[in-house]
Amino acid sequence: MIHSLFLINSSSDIFLEKHWKSVISRSVCDYFFEVQEKAGEAENVPPVIHAGHHYLINIYREKIFFVSVIQSEVPPLFVIEFLHHVAETFQDYFGECSESAIKDNVVIVYELLEEMLDNGFPLATESNILKELIKPPNILRSVVNSITGSCNVGETLPTGQLSTIPWRRAGVKYTNNEAYFDVVEEIDAILDKTGSVVFAEIQGVIDACVNLTGMPDLTLSFMNPRLLDDVSFHPCVRFKRWESERVLSFIPPDGNFRLLSYHVSAQNLVAIPIYVKQNISFFETGSSGRLDITVGPKQTMGKTVEAVFVTINMPKVVLSANLTATQGNYTYNPVTKTLVWDIGKLSQQKLPNLKGSLTLQCGAPKPEESPSLNIDLKIQQLAISGLKVNRLDMYGEKYKPFKGVKYVSKAGKFQCMAITIWLYIFTNKENSHLKC
């Protein structure tokens, strides 16, 4: 399946290669470089590239291209999913998935890649199994190892590999038994210029951090499970129980994991927690423009909206911005043409406002499109969909664990379009006479 893997940094250096079958020359990457050059920006590189007798399937993460070489038919998603898994494993092991981290730990990286694939087919990908086979680096252990001569590689097959619950290792022990669940919701929305909702939906995840001794069997139930429209589970969740009783029953992996991700459909009215009044206009003459933005809270159920950021990607002709903010600070980066307004907390009484003028490049035609606003925000202790965890029960172990649930709502892809009205030709049939 996966024949070879090349890691390539942003300056087109191949800094790591690994082959699982016979060796493939790194010249195969020339096809990739060619496409990369054509695509311009890294994000625009197509994930699947046909390269002579090979196929290159690549992902781009943390400024690194993971380029895998494929020789024959394979579901492309299989490879993509696996590459992301590799990146996440590096993240998990080294704290970050960067070029320097990989270079510093090249031996561990190699050992990991060796375990993760056998003949190009995934062998051990569960993080806890890998961690038993190859221990993550830490300073204390490296000191101990250098003295005692013991090593980082496990000598026996991890128990998880053989069991039907490969995600949990046996013999876990904690003095403090804790289980924390974070319900994190992201609002994706597109608002039009008048502030009305074009599109809104909520994507949620429940991330868990479970440090429990032994082999606990947990059951998590919700007050309002019908709210969840579409769900996907960690493999530990018993699907049958969910289907019949709408509870999450599972033996948790040890440590951090994503238990559930869900979707709250657009049918349920999504409450948008803020409103935005905006006016960005460019004048025909004098190469300048005006900007006036007001942000205010709305439907937050008594919680405060925090960490509000407004980001605007300005048209290329905007040279500088001279604005005043009634709250927070703004910065304009003339190179990337991004205006960032850090508002902070929103209060009901005083609505933050950003107002002023924009200077445009002399002589350039005025931009035809007003830029759209991207908004970032955070609300603690509130799941915007109204989802509530009812209770968490534990079976199979005798101790009483400490349990906690935290709710956070965030803005996901939250866009305010600034549609300047473009001659309403498409909707207006009567007006079809032409001026020519």
Added chain:
Amino acid sequence: MCRIFSSSLVRDLSCNQLSSNNLREMLESTKESLKLEAMKRIVGLIARGKNASELFPAVVKNVASKNIELKKLVYVYLVRYAEEQQDLALLSISTFQRALKDPNQLIRASALRVLSSIRVPIIVPIMMLAIKEAATDLSPYVRKTAAHAIQKLYSLDADQKEQLIEVIEKLLKDKSTLVAGSVVMAFEEVCPDRIDLIHKNYRKLCNLLVDVEEWGQVVIISMLTRYARTQFISPWKESVVENNHEQAFYESDEEKLGTPQSKPYIMDPDHRLLLRNTKPLLQSRNTAVVMSVAQLYWHLAPKQEVGVITKSLVRLLRSHREVQYIVLQNIATMSIQQKGIFEPFMKSFYVRSTDPTHIKTLKLEILTNLANEANISTILREFQTYVKSQDKAFAAATIQAIGRCATNITDVTDTCLNGLVLLLSNRDETVVAESVVVIKKLLQTQPTQHSEIIKHMAKLFDNITVPMARASILWLIGEYCERVPKIAPDVLRKMAKTFTVEEDIVKLQTVNLAAKLYLTNSKQTKLLTQYILNLGKYDQSYDIRDRTRFIRQLIVPNEKSGALSKYARRILLASKPAPMLESTFKDRDRFQLGTLSHTINSKATGYLELSDWPTAAPDSSVRNVEVMEPEWVPSMGKTKPLKSDDKFYSDSGEEEGAGEEGTGSSSEDSSSSSSSSSSNEGKLDSESEDKNSKHSEETDSSQSDKSSGHSDKKKADKKKRLQLKKKAKKAAPKERYQMHRPPTHHPLTQELWNLRTFTPKMVSSPVFVPMSSHELLHRMTGKGLAAQYHFPRQPCIYGNKMVSVQLTLTNSSDHTLEDISIGEKTSSGQNIHRFSSIERLEPGASVTVSMGIDFNDSTQAANFQLCTKEDQFSVSIQPVVGELFLPVTMTEQDFRKEQGKLQGMNETSATITMAPENTSNQALSKKMVSVANMGVVPTGEDSLYRFAAKSVSSGDLVLVSVDLTDSSSGRLTINTEKTVIGSMLLRDLKTALAQP
């Protein structure tokens, strides 16, 4: 400059030389840590793609190192360079051969991995041998590695195919979820055409699927998709009828199946099984799994069921950029054929300004495919904003999309056309050019009454510089020159001036325009045309010279002119068919969705075609599994038996009798035991023995009565069975448990509790879990409610003293059953943990629940009542003695120590004779662990086997040892405080070993 470069190169080389000498020294030192350090550096070199092959001799010496990390790094090196240094690589082979016999399964597995990765043709026979051996290893992990090794060996030497297929065939029968994915992968690579190997394993694979690891699921699903397309008939014809049938199918399948079907299409139950068992995987977190289920539904499900996949596919759009790309491509192909299923999710395909270009284009494609009369205004409004995007390539693609909408939906053609004309005054050239091209295509479809637009475009002509757009305008004017008689000659005049500096494509169209005008309006344009033709004659491009020559001959009459010039008018001014604006994804459906070939839109190496549905259904009985086969017991659908499987019917009938009888006799038991529960244990031994023998006799007679009506083959089967039973009557109930009971589904939840720790004895996971389940309540007796139970051999989560039992409740009636629970009244002395009441069970549905029963370490049946809202049914579960244990792992030393404590009256032993099949090491262990839930204790001696377990309720140790005196006989000893259990176990084991 050149000198500097070369000198630095030399320095680099010498530096390399130096360090490689250093490394060699380090490797040859006696210090382990130095060696390790050297290997780490070498791996660093390999990772950076540097050549380290010269160190091969020094490295290969360390292959037998005790330090496991060092050894692993040497393995990495060896696999990388063995192909280059074949002779030296052979030195390491003996180490691996030794490691293949290691008691540690991880070492066995990694030795096989490396051995099979060394691409040296000379060791092919050794590999073959190793693979064959590993394929029968007790550890599923080693067997998995063997499956991977098959592919490696095949790619090294394709001549081994036949032998490898044999191994694949053997491994396909493996029922470990760990092996399933890997062996199917090997199958796909080595012999994807040997579909006959799948038949017998089809149902098992379907049922195991949920429990297989994610990567294996993808491979199995795609293989099963191909399989199903060859084995089942199309569910797509007469879909309405099928729909009705679906309902009937669920409600009361068996009754229906008895009466002759007048309906033209019946879905094969196996086909249904596949669809049903893959559906939960749509909820997987792994996007590849979701995609593969989606393509399975797309290619196999009846059209009206395909809708279930859309929500999950749309969910994947939240994932990484690369995932979105692939998913959108597949949706694009799907949305052409069935736009209905994606229409409700239209807004999910709206483009965001932050999307990369290729994602934007795909979303645009999908939106265009989804457009219909009802939603077109929304889509067009959305398109308006896209046209103004900063990304001009995307804006151009949007204009194309508008053009497509305009041709597909006639209502909006005019509106779109007008909108596009307005775009002609756009400042951006690419937008204008694209608009021109699209307008040209649109006008062609409706050439009447558009002279205004053509005039407008002619006016714009001077300002447009994009060649394609200029060419399009020229073509339009030429084509409709009679509608714009005044403008056309003027445009030609302008072109004559600039002809020499135009692009080729514009020149060609100018020549065309000139020719057309010459024919329609020769008075005004004769001179111009000749001027242009003269220019063309001396053009640099041969295409233009050719075209000019051709046109001149065609239109200008002269003495040499051929017959064609008569037809010049008809040739040049023929009405042309309008171009079709089609999706670029139109022909992608020739590839299976989700494949690489689909993504790149050309056939990738190794792509396996999805065959068309067969016209007549192939024999479905090939998938029936021989029930006598001892390898594994098939697990079929959890809801219903198979219509074609007549053996199944007779079996369940047979069981019905036995089950009822069991209930009867055990309820008698319980009434007596309630009065004197203290004397239970002593009594039980003899009593149950009697009962067992009674059972088998009666079953035998009932069987012989029935079998007379059945087919010959079956008769033979039965006879064989009868003989067997007569030979070993006492073992009869056991054998029946293993082989004749209708098996049930093996759900995800089943084996989840196998790793609990107990001190001081470590309870291990079961070595073997029998798949067979036993009838608890037959659907006839239970008025539609059927129940089966199964011992999952897991520590019970409800209490330490309980045996976990899994009940599968099936509603085979035609109405919903409500409030299924266990009644309050149970036999005394036994503690039962009830499952929580099931509120509703739909017809045809089934549910698996687990309960715990404390059998008090006796084989006395547990009696209880199964209640529904309306009825109560008395049922009983009688455990086999082997199920009252939990396996224990201990060392040989501990075993001896514990055995020493349990001497005298705690020891029972018997001489055994064994069937020749059981004498091998593995067969014996397998036999033992299948009879009783015991753990294997490693021993140093060849003819000595030890097993350890503890009783569930009291936690007393049960130690079993088999000492073979010669090949077919030996001594079986059991040491335990629970002497009653001990003697029962002894008897069971003895009979089991005597049987083949």
